[in-house]
Amino acid sequence: MSDFTGKDARDRVLYINVGLFKYGTNDKAHAAAIVLSMTLLAAIICLVFFGTRNGDNAWNERAFNWMSRAFLFVAGVTLGKSSLSHRREDEED
DSSP: OOOOOSSSTTTEEEEEETTTTEEEEHHHHHHHHHHHHHHHHHHHHHHHHHGGGSSOOOHHHHHHHHHHHHHHHHHHHHHHHHHHHHHHHHOOO
């Protein structure tokens, strides 16, 4: 198993270093799913804080439902992709 959290990781496409949490991957689809899910999560948080200032509560509710479903779908793809890749590595041995 390769370590993609070091300073010099070969073929790494995504590297996240947030204090105690470090993550790196060489899978482009998995990296894209992680970036998209983090973007959706940030948009949901902004909608919760800044959407309440808007007077149209029905629009806020629909937007929140749409974004939360999209986030759950993308997060599911992210987790499913990572578990599938670990399973394939184990089967190759």
